[in-house]
Amino acid sequence: MSYNSIVMVKQVPDTANISGQVMKADGTVNRAKLPAIFNPEDKVALELALQVKDRFGGRVTVITMGPPKATDILRECLYMGADKAALISDRKFAGADTLATSFVLSEAIKKIGKFDLIFSGRQAIDGDTAQVGPQTAEKLKVAQVTYAEEIIAAKGKKITVRRKVDDGYEILEATLPVLITVIKEAGEPRPFKAKRVMAFKNARSLLELEKMADTNSLLSVDKMKEDYISKSLFISTYTLDELKIDPQRCGLAGSPTKVHKVASVKLGGGEHESIQPTKDGLRSLIDKLAADHIFG
Amino acid sequence: MKNKSNDVWVFLEQRDGTPAEVSFELLSKGHKLAATLKSKLVAVVLGHNMREVAMKTFQYGTEEVLLVDHPALENYRTAPYSDVMNELVSSRQPRIILFGATFVGRDLAPRVASFTLSGLTADCTDLQISDVVYQKREYKDLLLQIRPAFGGNIIATIITPDVHVQMATVREGVMEQAVISDAGPGRIVEIPYEPKPLHELVKIIERHREESAVNLKGASIIVAGGYGMGSKANFGLIHELAETLGAEVAGSRAAVDAGFIPPQRQVGQTGVTVRPKLYIAIGISGAIQHRAGMQDSQKIIAINNDPEAPIFDICHYGIKGDALEVIPMFIDAYKNELK
Numbered sequence: 001m002s003y004n005s006i007v008m009v010k011q012v013p014d015t016a017n018i019s020g021q022v023m024k025a026d027g028t029v030n031r032a033k034l035p036a037i038f039n040p041e042d043k044v045a046l047e048l049a050l051q052v053k054d055r056f057g058g059r060v061t062v063i064t065m066g067p068p069k070a071t072d073i074l075r076e077c078l079y080m081g082a083d084k085a086a087l088i089s090d091r092k093f094a095g096a097d098t099l100a101t102s103f104v105l106s107e108a109i110k111k112i113g114k115f116d117l118i119f120s121g122r123q124a125i126d127g128d129t130a131q132v133g134p135q136t137a138e139k140l141k142v143a144q145v146t147y148a149e150e151i152i153a154a155k156g157k158k159i160t161v162r163r164k165v166d167d168g169y170e171i172l173e174a175t176l177p178v179l180i181t182v183i184k185e186a187g188e189p190r191p192f193k194a195k196r197v198m199a200f201k202n203a204r205s206l207l208e209l210e211k212m213a214d215t216n217s218l219l220s221v222d223k224m225k226e227d228y229i230s231k232s233l234f235i236s237t238y239t240l241d242e243l244k245i246d247p248q249r250c251g252l253a254g255s256p257t258k259v260h261k262v263a264s265v266k267l268g269g270g271e272h273e274s275i276q277p278t279k280d281g282l283r284s285l286i287d288k289l290a291a292d293h294i295f296g
Numbered sequence: 297m298k299n300k301s302n303d304v305w306v307f308l309e310q311r312d313g314t315p316a317e318v319s320f321e322l323l324s325k326g327h328k329l330a331a332t333l334k335s336k337l338v339a340v341v342l343g344h345n346m347r348e349v350a351m352k353t354f355q356y357g358t359e360e361v362l363l364v365d366h367p368a369l370e371n372y373r374t375a376p377y378s379d380v381m382n383e384l385v386s387s388r389q390p391r392i393i394l395f396g397a398t399f400v401g402r403d404l405a406p407r408v409a410s411f412t413l414s415g416l417t418a419d420c421t422d423l424q425i426s427d428v429v430y431q432k433r434e435y436k437d438l439l440l441q442i443r444p445a446f447g448g449n450i451i452a453t454i455i456t457p458d459v460h461v462q463m464a465t466v467r468e469g470v471m472e473q474a475v476i477s478d479a480g481p482g483r484i485v486e487i488p489y490e491p492k493p494l495h496e497l498v499k500i501i502e503r504h505r506e507e508s509a510v511n512l513k514g515a516s517i518i519v520a521g522g523y524g525m526g527s528k529a530n531f532g533l534i535h536e537l538a539e540t541l542g543a544e545v546a547g548s549r550a551a552v553d554a555g556f557i558p559p560q561r562q563v564g565q566t567g568v569t570v571r572p573k574l575y576i577a578i579g580i581s582g583a584i585q586h587r588a589g590m591q592d593s594q595k596i597i598a599i600n601n602d603p604e605a606p607i608f609d610i611c612h613y614g615i616k617g618d619a620l621e622v623i624p625m626f627i628d629a630y631k632n633e634l635k
Contacts, residue, residue, distance in 0.1 A: 128565070130402050135406045135407070138411050146374075165400075165505075166399045170504070173498070178498070257415040257416070258430065263450065277617030277621065286626075286633045290633070294595060295574075
């Protein structure tokens with residue numbers, strides 16, 4: 001049997017490479033200064049979905065919620081081998097916590113239609129919460145397997161997955177449909193295929209077409225959309241209206257958690273004893289620690 | 297309107313019937329929070345043959361245990377556990393629920409938050425109760441959920457002002473266990489479990505538990521390396537120093553991401569929290585993400601060639617120099633001094 005997969009991906013600020021310019025004087029983060037990247041574990045999730053497709057057949061649809069710029073990572077998904085990509089984007093979705101995010105994602109997935117498997121990375125590097133996967137599964141009323149390390153087998157309506165747990169691993173057999181969150185060790189994302197880069201580098205989401213039309217009065221969005229659809233270069237786009245969902249459950253309005261305070265982590269220079277990087281310096285340090293009964 | 301309560305709940309996590317240490321840490325913290333709120337501490341215990349464990353929670357100040365005991369609940373599985381919790385939380389509306397930020401807690405808590413539309417904050421490093429003014433409205437006795445955010449570059453205080461149930465997961469080892477000397481016996485409320493077909497959609501085929509060879513939490517000395525070590529080959533020096541000192545080896549998240557060291561040896565917000573007698577941080581800049589996991593160490597030595605590295609703000613002894621030169625000197629000096 002073949003399997004239809006949906007992969008949830010996210011474009012994230014590259015929090016691993018934060019330089020001085022990124023941190024503002026008040027300790028908050030200047031997001032505009034951070035490069036936006038494909039969340040690493042989501043890329044591994046896509047890899048696993050593509051492996052399922054390679055082994056058993058089926059289709060892989062990738063979705064992301066984010067600003068129009070997030071279309072960048074959808075194109076990357078197409079380059080890797082995804083069959084279809086959809087952008088979920090609306091100003092009203094901005095400022096969402098994990099609950100509001102999972103609500104919008106689950107509604108978009110209902111709209112996209114039947115699926116056997118949903119994949120996502122365990123967590124995104126900007127929040128590290130690992131909440132959106134399980135929260136989406138709960139809203140869709142499907143089973144979940146988190147921290148997946150390996151898809152062992154799939155047969156009929158059953159999939160066997162190895163997952164990491166605190167002190168070892170478990171092998172689970174899940175009845176489809178199931179949502180699987182994937183850890184980094186589960187696979188190595190495949191490189192872009194040159195042919196697919198050529199084919200999809202001009203793929204555009206509706207919001208990108210609108211932006212193009214904004215800057216050129218000769219272009220009409222409807223006409224362009226038709227044109228892009230006919231060339232299979234249109235990335236479907238779901239807005240609030242399209243999804244027909246309650247704006248009170250989306251974005252900042254639909255988020256129970258609020259950021260009350262953000263504190264700089266710049267520490268006031270704590271006092272420490274400076275040890276010279278010399279033989280004598282180290283010897284005196286070791287003597288001190290021995291006197292404190294830490295060594296010896 | 298359902299009856300809301302002001303109670304503080306702790307989800308008691310167990311593995312093969314043995315309660316997880318983090319659950320006792322959370323009960324200890326929960327006891328303090330409940331005292332501030334003048335409410336009661338409730339332990340929620342799911343499993344099989346768990347009565348003894350339920351009784352054990354009393355010594356941490358638990359006044360009431362919600363005990364759901366059934367053979368089908370022997371091992372943690374998402375569906376039955378989340379279904380039971382969803383039902384309990386919906387009907388009893390506690391004010392606060394704490395989970396360990398473990399594989400179990402991070403699997404379970406988001407499902408419960410999603411079902412009950414509660415606020416949930418992951419990986420808190422501190423919890424406080426405080427009155428808050430948020431957007432010109434006054435809120436009494438909110439739970440301040442404090443966690444490093446944004447790759448550990450900022451510390452955020454999260455609140456959930458407009459929903460009743462405030463949920464948080466908390467890292468292992470962050471809160472201290474405290475047995476209450478004059479704890480009275482609490483009461484145990486047995487909740488019946490009803491098996492449902494939906495609970496059996498995921499079956500455990502095999503469980504492989506290994507006594508972890510890595511025991512960072514129990515180590516009295518830890519030598520930790522960061523991205524500043526430059527390469528996996530250079531990281532060998534970290535191992536050499538650790539071996540000399542009889543220490544455990546650890547690493548920062550960046551060192552794990554770079555493949556210098558396996559993830560189970562990661563110290564920090566997304567790794568393990570440790571409190572050894574001595575922590576030697578080498579080539580670690582000291583982002584809050586890392587500091588969250590080691591700043592309570594008794595003594596900290598920092599070795600870094602960047603004199604501006606924030607690690608120097610929290611260390612007791614700072615060595616500004618090239619790790620590749622300092623470590624061999626350190627090893628020699630140690631062998632000479634303590635022979």
